[in-house]
Amino acid sequence: DMKVTQMPRYLIKRMGENVLLECGQDMSHETMYWYRQDPGLGLQLIYISYDVDSNSEGDIPKGYRVSRKKREHFSLILDSAKTNQTSVYFCASRATNERLFFGHGTKLSVL
Amino acid sequence: QQQVRQSSQSLTVWEGETAILNCSYENSAFDYFPWYQQFPGEGPALLIAIRSVSDKKEDGRFTIFFNKREKNLSLHIKDSQPGDSATYFCAASLGAQGLTFGLGTRVSVFP
Numbered sequence: 001d002m003k004v005t006q007m008p009r010y011l012i013k014r015m016g017e018n019v020l021l022e023c024g025q026d027m028s029h030e031t032m033y034w035y036r037q038d039p040g041l042g043l044q045l046i047y048i049s050y051d052v053d054s055n056s057e058g059d060i061p062k063g064y065r066v067s068r069k070k071r072e073h074f075s076l077i078l079d080s081a082k083t084n085q086t087s088v089y090f091c092a093s094r095a096t097n098e099r100l101f102f103g104h105g106t107k108l109s110v111l
Numbered sequence: 112q113q114q115v116r117q118s119s120q121s122l123t124v125w126e127g128e129t130a131i132l133n134c135s136y137e138n139s140a141f142d143y144f145p146w147y148q149q150f151p152g153e154g155p156a157l158l159i160a161i162r163s164v165s166d167k168k169e170d171g172r173f174t175i176f177f178n179k180r181e182k183n184l185s186l187h188i189k190d191s192q193p194g195d196s197a198t199y200f201c202a203a204s205l206g207a208q209g210l211t212f213g214l215g216t217r218v219s220v221f222p
Contacts, residue, residue, distance in 0.1 A: 042214040102154030
């Protein structure tokens with residue numbers, strides 16, 4: 001069906017709480033990404049996963065970690081969330097022709 | 112330093128006109144240049160892409176003009192329609208390292 005699904009769509013957390021953002025894809029793509037989008041800053045790359053348990057830092061990894069135990073699932077974890085991590089988070093998976101498929105995003109507010 | 116730069120934050124055109132969005136990049140090793148279209152509340156979606164071995168790519172009303180020597184490219188939207196109103200991101204990549212995005216150009220097409 002060529003879909004990237006992100007859960008949840010909206011999330012409100014208090015500063016210091018742990019946050020788990022989940023992403024799934026049904027295309028068996030090896031490579032997946034997490035981006036965050038902020039007004040005026042565009043899309044910034046947080047982490048790359050090349051396959052199960054093969055992850056690499058992107059441009060802004062500080063304060064985040066990831067987990068990929070199955071090819072179709074890629075999670076982003078914020079341990080002790082901070083207010084400056086309020087953002088919209090996008091997961092994407094990469095096809096062999098380099099096309100990225102993005103999810104609808106998770107809007108995270110850290111109060 | 113912004114690796115991918117879009118020259119305008121916003122652009123307004125009338126229905127039927129050609130919208131021209133400009134983009135430049137720093138890293139001469141980039142070899143793949145997609146444009147992504149994003150509507151409010153959705154993730155970006157691939158609109159059209161070009162590889163550095165080509166100087167032009169056309170897909171319906173959308174055309175990319177690419178100048179490798181000058182390290183710039185442009186997206187032309189011919190016969191603009193109100194439904195084309197969206198934010199357009201220029202991006203660049205080298206292999207599977209992840210796309211580097213520009214900050215986006217918000218296009219408004221008025222009838």
